[in-house]
Amino acid sequence: MEIVSLTESAALHIKEMMKENEEEGAFLRVSIQGGGCSGLSYGMGFAHEVEDGDSQLEQYGIKILVDKTSAPALKGTKIDYKESLMGGGFTIDNPNAIASCGCGSSFRTATNEGSPEEC
Secondary structure (H helix, E strand, O other): OOOEEEOHHHHHHHHHHHHHOOOOOOEEEEEEEEOOOOOEEEEEEEEOOOOOOOEEEEEOOEEEEEOOOOHHHHOOEEEEEEEEOOEEEEEEEOOOEEEEOOOOOEEEEOOOOOOOOOO
């Protein structure tokens, strides 16, 4: 099982973002950090260097990095991009999340409570 998997829709949108931001060839770094009302929140951004302990994946031509701290809480996570009447956005389906907040951007796992904040 991959740590993180992208849908084709998510990959196409990420490639568009890379082009718009002149980041072609960059890595997509997916991570978690403490914060949010449930304790952990997701991070996605462009990176140019592989750090010690990073897991490297490649899907649909996108090179993905996940740090060793984030990897256990992200194992099996699926990232999609969906369009709606209110605009588009990334959706993250994490099978490890046992609780999440109403906005869907914060979660916790059975082994990692993170650092919950006020909403």
